[in-house]
Amino acid sequence: MAKLPVTEEALMAKFGPHLNVAPPGGWNAGLDIDKEVKTHCCFCGQQCGIVLKVKDNEIVGFEPWYEFPFNEGRLCPKGVKRYLQGSHPDRLLAPLERDESASDGFREVEWDAALDRVVSEIQRIQEEHGADSFAMLSGVSLTNEKSYLIGKFARLALGTANLDYNGRLCMASAGAAAKKALGVDRAPNPWSDIPLADIVFIAGANIAECAPITTSYIWRARDNGAKLIVADPRVTPLARTADVFLGLKIGTDSALMGTILHILIERDWLDHDFIEQHTTGFDAAAAAVREYTPQWGAEITDVPASRIEEAAELWGTSATGMLLHARGIEHHTKGVENVLSCINLGLATGKYGKPGCGVSTITGQGNGQGGREQGHKCDQLPGNRDITNPEHREYIASVWGVDESEIPGKGLSAQEIMNEIHAGNIKGLLSICFNPAVSLPDTKFTAEALDKLEFYSVIDFFMSESALHADIVLPGSLHEEDEGTVTSAEGRVIKINQAVSPPGKARKDWEILLDIAERLGKKSLFTYDNTEEIFNEMRIASHGGTADYTGITWQRVEDEMGMFWPAPEIGHPGTPRLFEGGKFFTDDGRARFIPVSYRPPAEVVDDEYPIWLTTGRVISQYLSGTQTRRIGPLVDQYPEPLCEIHPNLAAEYGISDGDQMTVTSRRGSMTLPASVVSTIRPDTLFIPYHWAGKKSANQLTQRALDPVSKIPEYKVSVVRIEKADGSVAVTDERDMELTDGSQA
C-alpha cells in the first residue's frame, strides 16, 4: 500500500518543499555564537572544508575554512547556503505512519510503535515471500561508517541479498572500468596533481557547475602553461575558455577516444617503455581502433577531424597530462566502455603514477568514493571486496563473527530492484537517503513500482518525494547532526564533525538501524556505542582489501586534515598518488588495455523522435533536490528546469526564448520553458534533472542499463518537440526585488 495517502497538493502543503530563506532569528540576529565546528560541505564529492557557526544547538552561519588544503576556503553557492538546511520548517521531527484519514496523509507515532511496525512487516513479507523479497536502498550522502553498517545490516539483520545504493546512478561505470583495467576503484591522483599537468583533458564533465572547486585547480595548471581540451555537447562555463573544444554528438564518446587512440598509434605518440613494462593487451586495443581514422571519427562524433587531431597531438606530445571525466561519459549503456577508452589513452602515453599524470573520474556524490568501498553495493563486501569471491566472504564472515553461509550472495542493482518491485517479486523496501521517485529514470514506472509495494519504510530528514509513498517514515539525521568519516573525490578520508544534535524526536541514522537489528533478534552483531567503534570495525574489515583503511585512525584523519587510502598498516603515511613506479593493483601488477569498439546508444533518433536529449545538473541544485529545493537563495538562482535549445532548432519549431515547449519521449512528456542558447549542439536538448513530478526530466529518460555497471543511460534519449502555449519572462526576479523593497 504505497500509493500517496492523500493528494499531492495536501502533502506538499504539509511537507514542502518549503523554502528556508534566512538563518534562525533572521538576518539581524547577529552572529553571536556558542561555537565554531570545522567540518565539510554535505553536498558533492569535493567535500570542501567549512566552518559552521552554532548558537543554541542551531547553525546560524558559516565561515570559510582557509586552512583545509583541498579548497582553502573556497565554496560554491550550495556550500555557502548549506547551513540553511538546518532549522528548516520541513524537518521531520517525529516518526510518521501513513494515515489516509489524516488531512495530510500521515500521523505522528512513537518510536516504539514505528519500529515494531517496520519489523513486523519485514518479518511478515520475508516469511511469506522469502528473504530476498524485502530489499534495501542506501545512499552515498552517508558516511563511511553508515555505509559499512548498512552493508552488514542488510546482509545479517535483514538477511537479504537485495541491497544497493544510489552510487549506482553516479560513479558505477567509472568504478567498474577502473577495477577492470587498473585493479582498483579510486581516483589515481590527489587534486594537487592537476596543476602539474601540461595538458588537461575534460571529457563529459561540467566542472564549473558540478565540481566547482576543481575549476581553481585547472586555472592553476593553466597559469603554469597547461592547455585545456573539453569534450562536451554543450559549451559549459569552463569549456568556454578551452583551447580546443570537441562539441561531440551525444553517445559518441568512445568513438572520439578511439579515434584519438588511433591517431596516437598512427603518429607514434606512444610511451613504448611504459606499455611494455607496465601493461598488457595493447595489441588488441590497437586492433579495435585500426579503422578509427580521423575522418571516421569526424563522421561519428560530428567533430571536425582537424580538432580531433589537435586534441590527440596535445595529449600525445605533452609530457604530463590529466584526463578528467564524469557522468557525461559514464551515464550511458556503454559507460564502462567509455571510461575504458579514456583509460587506454592514459596507458598508451604512460600518463599514470607520475606527478601531473592520471585519468580520473570526478566523483559526484558527497561520499561517492567512500560509499563505493564499504560494502553497501549489491555485489560488494567491505574493503571493496567481491561478494562472490569465497576468500573475501570467509574473511568478512570472520570479522562479523558469522558463518560464511550466513552472508547472502550477489543481489540486484538499484534499477533492477525497482524493476522487480514493479514485477511484483520484491514486496517490501527500506530506503535511506535515496529518492528514487526523482532520481531513477522513467519516473512513471518508478511511481507505479512504489505503488505496488506491500510495505515501504523510509529513513530521511526531509519528506522526499519517495517518502510520500511510504508506510512508515523514520526521521534520521542531517550531515551536521552526526560525526563520522567520508572519502572525497581524491580518495582523501576526512572527518565530518557533529555541530548540532538531531531536533525533536529525530535520531542518528545508525542508532535507528541498531534498534531495528535488535528487534530482528540480531543485537549481538550490532553492539556499537558510537561511530568511531563502527569505523574501527570497518578498518579491520577493510584490511587486506584494495580499499585498505587499516592505518587510518580517527585521530590522524582529524589531525592531518585527511588521509589517502590505501594505508595497509598502522603508521603508514597513506597513498595520495596511486600506481607510482607503474605498479597497478591487478594480480600481475600490470594495467590492462581493454579493446573498445564503438557501438551506438540504446536509442537513436528516427522520424518519430528526431532530436537528442541529454540531462544533467545546474550549479545551484544538487541531485534529486531533497535538500537544495528547500534552500530559498538556491531556488531563487534557478527556480525551475529550462530546456536548452539551439537557436537554429528553436527557429524550426517557432520557439523563442522563454516560450513553453513540450518535449516527448517514448516514456512520457513534459512542458517547460525554452532557454534558446547557441551553447548547445543544434541536434540536442538539455534539461536539468533536480525536480519532481511534472518538472522531472526523468519522465523522459529510459531504463536502459550498462551491462556491467548497471548505470542507466541518463545522458541519451530521443524526443520530439512542439511549441506549447504560454511563455515565461526571462528576467532574474532577484534584480527586481532588491530595488522595489520586496526582499525578505
Place this chain on the structure above:
Amino acid sequence: MTSALDDRPIFVIDQSRCIGCEACVHACGECGTHRGTSLIQLDYVDRGATVQTAPQVCMHCTEATCAEVCPADAIKIREDGIVQSSLKPRCIGCSNCVLACPFGVPKYVAEFDQMMKCDMCYDRSSVGLAPLCASVCPSDALWYGTRAEFEATRSGFLENRYRFGLQAITTAVFTVSDTPLGDLIDVMAESSDAPWQDDPFALDDASKERARCD
C-alpha cells in the same frame, strides 16, 4: 600605487575565469555589515550567445564618482582607498550615485531607503581577513592577496586604469589582461581567441562530414 604599499592586499577581478556560479553573490549576503542583502552584481553578458558571466564588485575608484556627486556627503573614502557604503544618517536616497557610477555598482535598496554597495567586507578586511566573495570564489575569478602573491602564482597583467568617454578612472580593484593594455580596458576583448569560439559546433565547417540524425 607605490612600492611601499606592495605588501598590502589587493582585490583582483578576472572576468575571464568567472563560471557564473554566484557563490560570490550568496557569500556577499553573509557579510557582517549588510547580512541578508547581497551587493554583488553577476550577470550573463549575452546568455543566448555565450555562458560568459561578469561579476562586479565596487571598483573603489581613486576619485570616486559616487562620492563626488553625492549631495549629502554620505559616501566616505577610507585612508586605504576603500570607498564605503553610504552613511545611513546622511543618505537621502536620491540615487545620484546609482546613476553616476561608471561601473553601475551602487544600488538604492528600498527596504532600507539607502544606497548600499560593496565596502570590501569592512568587518573582515579591517582585521586582515579576505572579503567573503573572494574567499569563496571557486575559480579565483575574484581574488584577494598581495601583488607579490599574484605575480608568483598567476599569469596575466594587473590593470586598473579605465576610460569612460572623457572620464579617466583609476581604481583600487584590479582586473587582469593577457597582455599589458595601456589605459583602456575592454573586458570583452579579453576573452579567449581560441579558433573554435566563433563556431563551437563547426556548423559552418565545410570539411566536416555531416551525418545528422543517424
